[in-house]
Amino acid sequence: MSADTEPNRPSAAAPRPDLSGLEARPGVPKPDPIVKGDGIRRTFGGLAAVDVEHIEIQRGVITALIGPNGAGKTTLFNLLTGFDMPDSGEWSFNGTSLQRVAPYKVARLGMVRTFQLTKVLAKLTVIENMRLGATGQRGEKFWSAALPFLWRSQEEANTRRADDLLARFKLDAKREDFAGSLSGGQRKLLEMARALMVDPELIMLDEPMAGVNPALKQSLLGHVKSLRDEGRTVLFVEHDMDMVRDISDWVIVMAQGQIVAEGTPSEVMSNPAVIDAYLGAHHDTDLTELDEHEIDSEAEAELAHETPRKADKHRKDVP
Numbered sequence: 162m163s164a165d166t167e168p169n170r171p172s173a174a175a176p177r178p179d180l181s182g183l184e185a186r187p188g189v190p191k192p193d194p195i196v197k198g199d200g201i202r203r204t205f206g207g208l209a210a211v212d213v214e215h216i217e218i219q220r221g222v223i224t225a226l227i228g229p230n231g232a233g234k235t236t237l238f239n240l241l242t243g244f245d246m247p248d249s250g251e252w253s254f255n256g257t258s259l260q261r262v263a264p265y266k267v268a269r270l271g272m273v274r275t276f277q278l279t280k281v282l283a284k285l286t287v288i289e290n291m292r293l294g295a296t297g298q299r300g301e302k303f304w305s306a307a308l309p310f311l312w313r314s315q316e317e318a319n320t321r322r323a324d325d326l327l328a329r330f331k332l333d334a335k336r337e338d339f340a341g342s343l344s345g346g347q348r349k350l351l352e353m354a355r356a357l358m359v360d361p362e363l364i365m366l367d368e369p370m371a372g373v374n375p376a377l378k379q380s381l382l383g384h385v386k387s388l389r390d391e392g393r394t395v396l397f398v399e400h401d402m403d404m405v406r407d408i409s410d411w412v413i414v415m416a417q418g419q420i421v422a423e424g425t426p427s428e429v430m431s432n433p434a435v436i437d438a439y440l441g442a443h444h445d446t447d448l449t450e451l452d453e454h455e456i457d458s459e460a461e462a463e464l465a466h467e468t469p470r471k472a473d474k475h476r477k478d479v480p
């Protein structure tokens with residue numbers, strides 16, 4: 162990360178910003194936003210995949226971005242990190258506008274993302290994947306490429322950093338293994354470790370729990386919390402509501418491209434707009450306690466010969 166962005170990261174000892182007093186409404190301003198966006202719109206044919214009026218991501222906390230399938234979460238990630246271009250809209254990271262900024266430059270500024278389907282390179286070893294995390298995202302500077310003593314010392318520093326991160330993520334024993342031989346959960350860990358090669362201020366995780374076996378889930382949760390504890394900002398997309406409840410300080414809910422709710426996990430989970438967004442859309446994930454509650458009460462209403470409303474809709478969607 163460049164020296165000019167370093168002072169923006171709260172120190173690990175700094176108290177975590179308390180968001181519990183914030184008004185729980187879409188687009189609500191945050192006390193110290195690291196990302197701010199306005200009028201971000203991306204259409205595919207006639208479909209508005211993303212249509213976000215205003216968004217702010219608070220620095221130094223864990224924010225979850227949730228919503229039913231097709232809500233636009235990954236498309237918003239792609240736009241913010243330069244992997245896709247919007248029809249319109251503007252956004253900034255630490256006050257720097259990111260319009261038309263290439264992904265590796267976004268990463269160099271301190272904002273890095275992982276992918277829903279991990280992009281580890283199966284035919285490279287774990288340590289080679291880690292080294293790529295440093296070069297691929299930063300881009301190469303002409304002089305350091307041309308002068309061997311510069312790139313050699315850079316390479317040694319990268320390898321030291323990679324080894325430290327592999328030890329932290331308990332992947333050091335796999336250092337020389339092909340990444341293709343890792344389990345789904347280990348690949349997620351490798352992707353997270355690789356993203357840290359550029360020492361980002363903001364790390365964006367797209368479905369970190371997908372395909373991870375239960376034994377690794379707890380350790381993954383611990384790693385995500387540790388990112389916040391060392392002063393980084395985390396934004397993650399996730400369908401696993403246990404994870405959302407467990408580690409998020411703030412939750413943003415999208416449906417049909419728009420932000421439909423925001424709040425603390427407990428505020429959001431009891432928000433009728435959120436229940437509607439989930440029950441009114443295709444649903445291929447585990448039911449949350451929230452949904453089960455709703456369905457139970459609708460079933461009771463049905464048994465009492467009342468009109469079954471959302472329960473019917475839901476049954477069509479959940480096999």
Ligand SMILES: Nc1ncnc2c1ncn2[C@@H]1O[C@H](COP(=O)(O)OP(=O)(O)OP(=O)(O)O)[C@@H](O)[C@H]1O
Nearest residue numbers: 205208209210228229230231232233234235236237
């Ligand atoms: N490259 C594309 N071409 C056409 N349509 C697209 C493209 N990418 C996304 N979409 C559409 O945009 C909408 C939003 O998709 P997106 O993947 O962002 O949703 P999501 O909230 O991340 O969903 P999920 O939780 O299933 O990953 C969907 O209707 C999707 O089909």
